[in-house]
Amino acid sequence: LQLGEKYIQPETKEVNGILVTKTMSENWDNIWNFQARPDDLLIASYAKAGTTWTQEIVDMIQNDGDVQKCQRANTFDRHPFIEWTLPPPFNSGLDLAEKMPSPRTMKTHLPVQLLPPSFWKENSKIIYVARNAKDTVVSYYHFSRMAALLPNPGTWEEFLEAFKAGKVLWGSWYDHVKGWWDAKDQHRILYIFYEDMKEDPKREIQKILKFLEKEIPEEILNKIIYHTSFDVMKHNPMANYTTLPISFLDHSISPFMRKGMPGDWKSHFTVTQNEEFDKDYQKKMAGSTLTFRTEI
Numbered sequence: 001l002q003l004g005e006k007y008i009q010p011e012t013k014e015v016n017g018i019l020v021t022k023t024m025s026e027n028w029d030n031i032w033n034f035q036a037r038p039d040d041l042l043i044a045s046y047a048k049a050g051t052t053w054t055q056e057i058v059d060m061i062q063n064d065g066d067v068q069k070c071q072r073a074n075t076f077d078r079h080p081f082i083e084w085t086l087p088p089p090f091n092s093g094l095d096l097a098e099k100m101p102s103p104r105t106m107k108t109h110l111p112v113q114l115l116p117p118s119f120w121k122e123n124s125k126i127i128y129v130a131r132n133a134k135d136t137v138v139s140y141y142h143f144s145r146m147a148a149l150l151p152n153p154g155t156w157e158e159f160l161e162a163f164k165a166g167k168v169l170w171g172s173w174y175d176h177v178k179g180w181w182d183a184k185d186q187h188r189i190l191y192i193f194y195e196d197m198k199e200d201p202k203r204e205i206q207k208i209l210k211f212l213e214k215e216i217p218e219e220i221l222n223k224i225i226y227h228t229s230f231d232v233m234k235h236n237p238m239a240n241y242t243t244l245p246i247s248f249l250d251h252s253i254s255p256f257m258r259k260g261m262p263g264d265w266k267s268h269f270t271v272t273q274n275e276e277f278d279k280d281y282q283k284k285m286a287g288s289t290l291t292f293r294t295e296i
């Protein structure tokens with residue numbers, strides 16, 4: 001895998017039944033033994049849940065709304081993605097995290113049972129962001145088409161089936177959102193929803209502020225809402241992933257900042273796909289108190 005070279009499909013492997021890239025699986029012992037620190041903040045999510053958005057909000061909060069400071073580096077360099085492993089010479093998330101001075105803010109897509117146990121031991125704060133399954137699978141499909149580092153999604157029909165079966169990177173969405181939902185009662189986890197952020201960003205940013213034990217003036221809060229809106233982030237090169245080479249992410253296939261709207265699934269699911277999805281969803285989510293909104 002070389003910059004500018006035609007990309008080779010990544011091989012995948014399972015770690016404890018969860019699909020990951022082969023390079024990640026080979027680095028698994030190091031990932032599992034990662035040393036968290038008590039003042040770490042971890043932003044956790046299933047892929048495509050609004051992670052980047054949450055990261056930008058958190059960075060703006062931590063930097064008191066200083067836009068320039070938030071443009072010091074790309075999202076992925078500001079917040080190490082702990083399990084993400086690339087072949088040398090590229091930095092892995094672990095390398096970045098270990099080099100980073102405290103207090104660190106990091107990102108993960110790991111399901112709760114695969115989170116390095118030191119996070120629990122050190123009682124690090126965690127923000128988990130969740131997004132409804134239908135918009136998640138649509139976003140994940142388009143991202144898989146444009147991201148050479150992810151397995152090829154195949155057709156929409158094929159990807160939808162793979163998603164329902166949990167045979168995609170980071171495993172089953174259903175188990176992921178439920179697993180973290182259950183964990184929130186035992187740990188310092190703030191569980192938030194993409195749809196709520198879209199509906200009322202002020203209210204959700206205030207929840208994050210409270211969780212981070214931080215107070216800011218109203219004027220800075222408004223600045224954060226503006227700077228982290230979809231349209232502004234879409235044009236922010238330090239947040240929209242356009243600084244990566246085209247051989248990694250090809251925004252001409254589908255931009256990273258694609259639609260940013262709850263309910264976009266309606267332009268992808270057929271009536272039959274929707275009915276089948278709902279039926280399967282009821283089964284998989286039965287018994288959980290966790291509920292989602294598929295539109296706002």
Ligand code: A3P
Nearest residue numbers: 048049050051052053139229230257258259260
């Ligand atoms: P869509 O593909 O539906 O547009 P992640 O950061 O977890 O990979 O999630 C990416 C998804 O979040 C994409 O969804 C992206 O457009 C959306 N997103 C990113 N920034 C956003 C923002 N500021 N407001 C709303 N959605 C945002």
